[in-house]
Amino acid sequence: MVICPSFIFFNINSLIYIKVRLLSRRVRSSVSLLIRISGSEHKSKISRRDVRLLRHMIIMFSIFIGGWTPLYLLLAIENAFYIHPILLSCFTIWCELALLCDIIDLYLYNHELRKYLQTIFSRCMPKINQT
Known part of the structure; x- marks a missing residue:
């Protein structure tokens, strides 16, 4: 479960x-x-x-691996051991936080997108304040 997405992630980043x-x-x-x-x-x-x-790219890959590996390992040993549902929920939230960190990192790294979104936001702000 971790190896296949990691392989795809690594290959795409290598090509980039x-x-x-x-x-x-x-x-x-x-x-x-x-x-x-x-x-x-x-x-x-x-x-x-x-x-x-x-x-x-290494930081993004580390966040990806660090976020998803615990949940996948927990799901792999779930049949052999009793796993409390709260622990499963905590690891699911950890994965979502890792995904959020990757998205925020991509947003901060992409200067053109950041400027474009700031321009759109600054255009919308006067309209919001007037209503």
């Missing part, structure tokens, strides 16, 4: 990271061409942007 890395290299190659023309040499290394993206 590879795509971002290729785009960063393409932009960096045009910049390094300008640097070579100007006379200074530049070594290709992992940019801070790529490191931040990788760190963000």
Whole structure:
């Protein structure tokens, strides 16, 4: 139950990271061409942007695993041991909180979406105050 979603999550994030890395290299190659023309040499290394993206993906993956693994383990041992329904409810809430953390993290990480929602919210606020 944890392995299959984790595998899918990991593969999708790997594809995203590879795509971002290729785009960063393409932009960096045009910049390094300008640097070579100007006379200074530049070594290709992992940019801070790529490191931040990788760190963000690892944090999201950790929240996902940390949120869902306890519930799945509890459901796996449910047939062998008596599990109190309150414990099952607590772990279900823990999963929902992990999902909420991932959603909030994606919202905070996406600057364009944040600006768009702030613009919509600021347009709606005067209308709400007038009524």
